[in-house]
Amino acid sequence: MNVRAHMSMLFHLDKCIGCHTCSVACKNLWTDRKGTEYMWWNNVETRPGAGYPTGWEEQERFQGGWELKNGELELRLHSRARGLSRLFFNPALPTLDDYYEPYTFRYQDLFSAPEGNDQPTAVPVSMVTGEPIQIEAGPSWDDDLGGSNLYAKNDPNWEGVDPDIQAQMHEIERVVFNYLPRICNHCLNPSCVAACPSGAIYKRAEDGVVLVNENKCKAWRMCVAACPYKKVYYNWASGKSEKCILCFPRLETGQAPACAHSCVGRIRYMGVLLYDADKIYAAASAQESELVEAQREAILDPFDPAVIAAAKENGLDDDWIKAAQNSPAYKFVKLWKLALPLHPEYRTMAMMFYIPPLSPVVSTVERGLIKLDLPPERMDFELFENLGKARLPVEYLANLFAAGNVALIEPILKKMLAVRILKRRQSVYGEVDAQTLALLEAAGTSLEEAEAIYELTTLPTLEERFVIPPYHREAAAELYNDPLAHKGEVGLGYIQPPRRGE
Amino acid sequence: MNWNTLLFLVFPYVALALAVVVSVIRMRGRPFSVSAQSSQLLESRKLYFGSTAMHWGLVLILGGHLLAVLLPKGLLLWNAVPLRLYLLEITGLALALWAGVGVWILLARRLGDARVRVVSTPMDYVVLLLLLVSIVTGVITAGAYRFGSYWFPAVFTPYLWSLLTLQPRPELVADLPFWIQFHVFNFWLLLAVFPFSRLIHVVTVPLGYLWRPWQVVIWLRRQRRPRATPPGAPQPTPTPKPQPALQDKGGSYGSD
Structure with missing residues (x-):
């Protein structure tokens, strides 16, 4: 057993309101520089939709992630030799137009326009060339366009969903959508790391953060294509790749990443997961239907004395083990089995986890009035018993979070519905009847667990949502430097500004 | 000349x-200045x-x-x-x-x-x-x-x-x-x-790509510092645990 710790984020999609505060916080902190205008290390997509960059899940085109070839785990993008042969031109690399050309407006025109009969307008100009452009796409261009023919219809996750249901999803009365916030998944088996010819990308063993060493990056840009989530970006101005750094400077000072900290809906949780590094290869090359279970197996129980001993052997401090025991990520992912990684079929073993959204209430339109299909007291139970009637098809969610395996999504939705029914019974009727208790049992949960899920879902404090262990950076600094000298040498800012080729 | x-x-x-x-x-x-400076994105x-x-x-x-x-x-x-x-x-x-x-x-x-x-x-x-x-x-x-x-x-x-x-x-x-x-x-x-x-x-x-392990994992703290001993007590000679070479553990797949 080779125990390591991982800082994992958890997204409770049921709570996401799609306000983009996370994206803006991230943008202001990290990608407000020349060459990074088009990058959204954190973005929020409307689902069903094509996402950002447009159609990033179409791996036949973008060649991201891993696949099993004759039982061996191999990059979809290239073999080692083929990777070198494509240094001069990488056919799978998205171009700027797959994201969007960043733009601003010539606001000065509003003041300097000569007097005339028309209201002066601010002309849009490209942030790359400075020339006026016709805006064709922008950040979250398909925001809230759930049933649209242009975006929602092109979602690759419709695969396997009944065509009739698909057709219904594009009728205005049936339109349904949810939000999907995405950051770098800081995978256990990252394909960006494996694809980098220079070896410039690495995973930190202490907390699992995947980083690009910009001094080693030589702009071969294989990482951009190899990442199936398209979360490595190429800075066109500096000629180096950049990606989400999980706000490690904040983590090291005990703060949650900016996206999580600023989250208005408090949908994000942050905690330590202990995992067995020796199990990564086997878990990443499991059969497609067993990928999620294999990843759950690789995540370890922080209360197990054997795990604790092995963790200490590997240099983990007591406070990291304690943080792993209090971790909301551990509870949602391993204990309650409510959270799933995004697209496990990419075999990168994503370490950011999602709690799938519950569907809106089933309704129909009769004579121009929106009317519920069922009497309200039956409604919850009806949906519980017939998840196929959920407005957001279960197959769709399964394609997003479980490699198409509906059997993995259904128990999660049932457990969450059971908690919702329980709390409604308690608050509306003031008691828990036998029917509800039976329902809890059918959902594979207990009264205590349901209460705990409710507590952590609805009422957590900041300290319960973000359980961040002390990083002991002072100890790390002491290893290579005199602490007093170190104190005078660190700080913010560049020694030399990062200019292209200088 | x-x-x-x-x-x-x-x-x-x-x-x-x-x-x-x-x-x-x-x-x-x-x-940082050494780069192929690709403009393929543009x-x-x-x-x-x-x-x-x-x-x-x-x-x-x-x-x-x-x-x-x-x-x-x-x-x-x-x-x-x-x-x-x-x-x-x-x-x-x-x-x-x-x-x-x-x-x-x-x-x-x-x-x-x-x-x-x-x-x-x-x-x-x-x-x-x-x-x-x-x-x-x-x-x-x-x-x-x-x-x-x-x-x-x-x-x-x-x-x-x-x-x-x-x-x-x-x-x-x-x-x-x-x-x-x-x-x-x-x-x-x-x-x-x-x-x-x-x-x-x-x-x-990057010819090294042909034989480097797929995954690169780096420890910031390579070695745990020995516990501080109380002053005056006889100083035991620290026997540092032999650290495996970076490429050893994990076979050809991981680097640590």
Whole structure:
């Protein structure tokens, strides 16, 4: 057993309101520089939709992630030799137009326009060339366009969903959508790391953060294509790749990443997961239907004395083990089995986890009035018993979070519905009847667990949502430097500004 | 000092010294600046035709020149059969034309595409022009003074070796025709420009990728510090746990 710790984020999609505060916080902190205008290390997509960059899940085109070839785990993008042969031109690399050309407006025109009969307008100009452009796409261009023919219809996750249901999803009365916030998944088996010819990308063993060493990056840009989530970006101005750094400077000072900290809906949780590094290869090359279970197996129980001993052997401090025991990520992912990684079929073993959204209430339109299909007291139970009637098809969610395996999504939705029914019974009727208790049992949960899920879902404090262990950076600094000298040498800012080729 | 000494003795040594010394200084002192500086994100289609042709054409032709320097006798033996000589010359010429078209496309792209123009430095144009000059003079040489692969081993192989072994014989190229001298001088010019331009990415070709483990995992704290012992107590000699080499643990898959 080779125990390591991982800082994992958890997204409770049921709570996401799609306000983009996370994206803006991230943008202001990290990608407000020349060459990074088009990058959204954190973005929020409307689902069903094509996402950002447009159609990033179409791996036949973008060649991201891993696949099993004759039982061996191999990059979809290239073999080692083929990777070198494509240094001069990488056919799978998205171009700027797959994201969007960043733009601003010539606001000065509003003041300097000569007097005339028309209201002066601010002309849009490209942030790359400075020339006026016709805006064709922008950040979250398909925001809230759930049933649209242009975006929602092109979602690759419709695969396997009944065509009739698909057709219904594009009728205005049936339109349904949810939000999907995405950051770098800081995978256990990252394909960006494996694809980098220079070896410039690495995973930190202490907390699992995947980083690009910009001094080693030589702009071969294989990482951009190899990442199936398209979360490595190429800075066109500096000629180096950049990606989400999980706000490690904040983590090291005990703060949650900016996206999580600023989250208005408090949908994000942050905690330590202990995992067995020796199990990564086997878990990443499991059969497609067993990928999620294999990843759950690789995540370890922080209360197990054997795990604790092995963790200490590997240099983990007591406070990291304690943080792993209090971790909301551990509870949602391993204990309650409510959270799933995004697209496990990419075999990168994503370490950011999602709690799938519950569907809106089933309704129909009769004579121009929106009317519920069922009497309200039956409604919850009806949906519980017939998840196929959920407005957001279960197959769709399964394609997003479980490699198409509906059997993995259904128990999660049932457990969450059971908690919702329980709390409604308690608050509306003031008691828990036998029917509800039976329902809890059918959902594979207990009264205590349901209460705990409710507590952590609805009422957590900041300290319960973000359980961040002390990083002991002072100890790390002491290893290579005199602490007093170190104190005078660190700080913010560049020694030399990062200019292209200088 | 006559022109011959200046251009084909002094300048080559200056160029070689610059290429080695400045490259080392730059790669050690300012590694951030060393990059292929791809602009594929901004423009992809023209780059495909230009970059592929330019890179593969130049790599193969340079490889041919290098073979002639390293194995002159092998080259002469190969050329002993006329058919093989023609084959070699025609292949070389075709590759040169291919590379030339590639450089031309890249130059047109750099000048013509608004997005690419934004990320172009004056040095980027200089590099493309020098490459174009090199290819044009090379093609003229190959066409006008047949057959290059015949006389190269007799003229340039000894000339280059004389420079590299510090017994320079610039007189070997003194009486060559103008276009050939131009071609040679342009090579030394490219070498002098090499460390100051994006050409430096040539030496970072990541051949190590062929055998490095897929995953790179780095420990910040390699070793736990020994626990502090109370003052006065006998200091036990610390026996540091032997640390496995970075590449050992995890087999060929992970690096730690």
